[in-house]
Amino acid sequence: MGLDIDFVRAQFPAFSEPSLKHQAFFENAGGSYPCRFVVDRLARFYRERKVQPYWAFDASRVAGEEMDEARRRLAAMLGVEADELSFGPSTTANVYVLAQAFRGWLNPGDAVVVTDQDHEANSGAWRRLGGEGIEIREWRIDPETGHLDPARLAPLLDRKVRLVAFPHCSNIVGEINDVAAITTMAHKAGAAVCVDGVSYAPHGLPDVGALGADIYLFSAYKAYGPHQGLMVVRRSLGEALPNQGHGFNAGKLHQRFTPAGPDHAQVAACAGMADYVDVLFSATGLEHRDSRGRARAVHDAMRDRERRLLRQLLDFIGSKRGLRLIGPGDARRRAPTVSVVAEEPGEALAAELAAHDIMAGGGDFYAVRPLKAMGIDPGHGVLRLSFTHYTSEEEIDRLITALQHVI
Numbered sequence: 427m428g429l430d431i432d433f434v435r436a437q438f439p440a441f442s443e444p445s446l447k448h449q450a451f452f453e454n455a456g457g458s459y460p461c462r463f464v465v466d467r468l469a470r471f472y473r474e475r476k477v478q479p480y481w482a483f484d485a486s487r488v489a490g491e492e493m494d495e496a497r498r499r500l501a502a503m504l505g506v507e508a509d510e511l512s513f514g515p516s517t518t519a520n521v522y523v524l525a526q527a528f529r530g531w532l533n534p535g536d537a538v539v540v541t542d543q544d545h546e547a548n549s550g551a552w553r554r555l556g557g558e559g560i561e562i563r564e565w566r567i568d569p570e571t572g573h574l575d576p577a578r579l580a581p582l583l584d585r586k587v588r589l590v591a592f593p594h595c596s597n598i599v600g601e602i603n604d605v606a607a608i609t610t611m612a613h614k615a616g617a618a619v620c621v622d623g624v625s626y627a628p629h630g631l632p633d634v635g636a637l638g639a640d641i642y643l644f645s646a647y648k649a650y651g652p653h654q655g656l657m658v659v660r661r662s663l664g665e666a667l668p669n670q671g672h673g674f675n676a677g678k679l680h681q682r683f684t685p686a687g688p689d690h691a692q693v694a695a696c697a698g699m700a701d702y703v704d705v706l707f708s709a710t711g712l713e714h715r716d717s718r719g720r721a722r723a724v725h726d727a728m729r730d731r732e733r734r735l736l737r738q739l740l741d742f743i744g745s746k747r748g749l750r751l752i753g754p755g756d757a758r759r760r761a762p763t764v765s766v767v768a769e770e771p772g773e774a775l776a777a778e779l780a781a782h783d784i785m786a787g788g789g790d791f792y793a794v795r796p797l798k799a800m801g802i803d804p805g806h807g808v809l810r811l812s813f814t815h816y817t818s819e820e821e822i823d824r825l826i827t828a829l830q831h832v833i
């Protein structure tokens with residue numbers, strides 16, 4: 427199944443916005459453009475149903491129904507039960523709440539494995555448990571390549587380990603970690619896993635059920651949606667961890683780890699992310715599939731397209747002397763989140779690219795630990811060029827031309 431790029435881009439209002447027209451967008455890992463379904467649902471919610479949801483009167487009833495629809499449809503696409511998916515303000519906030527739950531569940535002497543490849547969101551909150559008698563073990567990356575080798579996890583696992591927190595894909599290294607294999611290793615040792623999928627999900631919704639992760643988190647605002655954090659907590663772990671919500675809601679799995687009142691409009695607008703997957707699927711002409719099958723087909727089509735574009739960018743980077751590519755040079759092994767270290771600091775390079783109408787960023791991207799582990803001064807930082815399936819061939823060409831000028 428191939429994606430028709432004109433059709434894809436027609437689903438994003440930003441691509442027909444005059445003020446953005448001449449800009450090529452390469453800061454997608456910071457936050458993607460939202461698809462039109464999300465924009466329309468958000469505006470409709472504010473216009474027609476911005477009331478307390480779940481009462482009997484019409485505006486309230488449809489508001490609640492739309493919130494439930496978002497959870498039900500996205501959970502089905504992720505291969506989990508509807509009440510195993512919940513919405514919080516961000517992935518950082520969701521991990522913070524989960525760490526509070528683990529704080530009440532773990533016993534002194536238990537151990538948690540964290541990595542030095544993660545964004546701080548899936549690292550700092552877990553490491554703080556170390557102040558309370560929990561042993562923190564660090565699964566370290568290769569200092570040259572940034573690779574997180576499962577062989578280095580094996581010696582860290584024993585019966586004391588209750589949790590392994592790691593990324594599906596780092597927002598700097600870009601390499602796709604083998605979540606299913608790592609999860610199997612952790613489970614064999616009796617540990618649960620918490621997977622940060624923020625840098626992976628924009629490149630195709632993962633089948634969390636098939637991956638086997640106990641916790642899987644990602645941020646809707648980087649995956650064509652509104653500013654929400656999506657969190658899957660599988661039932662057996664979610665029911666075992668102490669409830670962090672109101673006591674009287676303890677029996678509702680999807681409310682146990684979201685103590686804040688939800689942002690009703692944004693939760694409802696997340697249904698637009700499911701609309702987008704469905705619309706891409708129906709444009710393919712493939713025969714009918716269930717939600718999970720449709721999401722999987724769209725995931726594969728997004729990855730196919732990205733890989734093709736990525737090869738071109740990686741070839742160019744490989745041909746440039748004095749540029750250090752972070753992560754694999756093989757497009758099959760990585761997401762199109764490409765960090766490079768150059769002589770000039772990342773932020774300065776990004777500013778130079780802006781003068782060529784290339785939107786990109788530079789710095790540490792809250793991935794201070796991986797940068798330090800690879801011997802990169804976070805103050806110098808990386809230039810990060812990140813794109814998705816909606817990026818055009820022409821934009822990749824423009825990026826390469828601009829890079830030739832600034833590097």
Ligand SMILES: Cc1ncc(COP(=O)(O)O)c(C=O)c1O
Nearest residue numbers: 516517518545547597624625645
């Ligand atoms: C890999 C990764 N994890 C976690 C986060 C934090 O997500 P949020 O902004 O939703 O807290 C980010 C944000 O950039 C990220 O790139």
